[in-house]
Amino acid sequence: MHRLTVNGQTVLLDCGLYQGRRKDAERLNRELPLRADSIEAVVLSHAHIDHSGKIPLLVKQGYRGPIYATPATVDLCDAMLRDTAHIQESDAVFTNKRQRRRNTGEPDVVPLYDHNDVDRTMPLFRKVPYHKVTSIVESLQYEPYDAGHMLGSSFVVLTHRDGPKTVRLAYSGDLGRPHLPIIRDPETPPPVDYLILESTYGDRLHSQQTEVAGKLAGIVNRTVQRGGHLIVPAFAVGRVQQLVLMLHQLTNAKQIPPIPIFVDSPLAVNVTAVFRAHPECFDEEARQFLDRQEDPFGFSTLQYIRDVEESKKLNGRQGPFIVISPSGMCEAGRVLHHLRNGVGDARNTVLITGFQAQNTLGRKLQSGMKRVNIFGDPTDVNAEVLSLDALSGHADRDELLAWLAPIAPTLKKVFLVHGEPDESAALAASIRERYKIEALPATRGANFVLA
Ligand SMILES: [Zn+2]
Incomplete structure (x- = not known):
């Protein structure tokens, strides 16, 4: 201010x-x-x-x-x-x-x-x-x-x-x-x-934005090969929609297998509706989807989750999938449940996609801490933790x-x-x-x- x-x-x-x-x-x-x-x-x-x-x-x-x-x-x-x-x-x-x-x-x-x-x-x-x-x-x-x-x-x-x-x-x-x-x-x-x-x-300095799609594909494919799943803490506004658009492009281009992708956040659902309502802010690439009459923020393997019971069902889910969920800095929100359930398993990947402020859980994971508090409980981190800073x-x-x-x-x-x-x-x-x-x-x- x-x-x-x-x-x-x-x-x-x-x-x-x-x-x-x-x-x-x-x-x-x-x-x-x-x-x-x-x-x-x-x-x-x-x-x-x-x-x-x-x-x-x-x-x-x-x-x-x-x-x-x-x-x-x-x-x-x-x-x-x-x-x-x-x-x-x-x-x-x-x-x-x-x-x-x-x-x-x-x-x-x-x-x-x-x-x-x-x-x-x-x-x-x-x-x-x-x-x-x-x-x-x-x-x-x-x-x-x-x-x-x-x-x-x-x-x-x-x-x-x-x-x-x-x-x-x-x-x-x-x-x-x-x-x-x-x-x-x-x-x-x-x-x-x-x-x-x-x-x-x-x-x-960030890494080049042009390399980010290839990097994301590599991370998804490696996690799938391990039989794990990908937990992506992301800001509900902006970052979620960018990730969805990129995963849409990678799926269309068959650079990643058609695994289930969940966007788990009522806010992200509401915000994505606002994105759809403002194509006047889009760049050429996003407009191409509209020209083909394709929804940039929707495709067959993607599911948006509003309901908390649906979100809880992901906890017991086996096999490769991607869950994108706020908060972006892992300080609150549904992503905490996914982290509590997933960070202990070495097959999984936690993908950090935005700026992490000092003293936040996201920053601790990003800096490689092997034991963190989640909901007040000390939790071992065995999952691979990676950052995509180019999306900043x-x-x-x-x-x-x-x-x-x-x-x-x-x-x-x-x-x-x-x-x-x-x-x-x-x-x-x-x-x-x-x-x-x-x-x-x-x-x-x-x-x-x-x-
Ligand atoms: Zn800002």
Whole structure:
């Protein structure tokens, strides 16, 4: 969340939930560092919960102004914020039951927000298509560009006009990378004075996106030969649909055998419906399916699971199959059941497909830990654990630097956000070195004057 103040008016750029160590998340997510009724407008770059997840709390605390986002982002938020409210509500019920059972005497936990707050949030959204310039508060205009990070994702350009003087600020949101499945590549930014830039992979390079399908086929085939199954923790939004599309292509091309594939997540089912409703965000490859009148997100060996009983049946299932299930960082959701049942068996594969924050179960598995806690129980890890980092929705260091190149000549300053400290600092150094621009990591609570 970034606060932008223009002539005494406050605009928020994103308003997300913190994800990471539970204790930190609990504390950081309950606090709102400013009064909700002091905000005039909210600009949302994309639907991911670490960018959008705190908006219902803002509304719960009295925010009634507009929330600007692209049409696909708004539709995704409808599904995702409801899902988040549901998680908050059921977490509170679970915690309170446990506290009462143990007679801890602790006061009941109140959910951060509930479905009523989401009901009040959704009508505040204003759908703004890419490149529609919109005046959001006096003397400030907003224009979303395609960020190529997920369906509907945008980087935003904010223009402040004060008499003859104009100041332009771009906020990258999360920046994608070329050649990702389904969505288009990130657009070239227009000239701006200041840039708030994400730095998730500010010091790392991904493997080539073009090799990812072959790699995925190899992993599936190896697991099938061992007689095991594949457990794929994945973000319900974006990653699940990318994997489904790639597995569809590999199945069509007979590069993998026609084994059963399950997408086990009610949220993923709802979100896939939103993807189907927004072909205007698709790239050429995804459009080809539509041209053939084929559903990119459906084929004969694929089954979507909404019902929890159907999900439980997978626990006893033998033989090769693939289960794709959230959460992407293995911190909650149905994937935990599949991991508990599957990580002990050396024939199986756990395939990590996205960024894993520090201290999450996904990060522990990825870093090769041989014993992890699942549902509080120590569990041995014998399954093969692999990562497909090429599917990352975030630009890596060189891609960030390349995206920046066309606007570097006019940039006055770059603020690095959305990265662990080492990544942000490294990217700041790379930008200073290559473009001779002032670049600095923006820490929580820091203030800057843009003139
Ligand atoms: Zn994101």
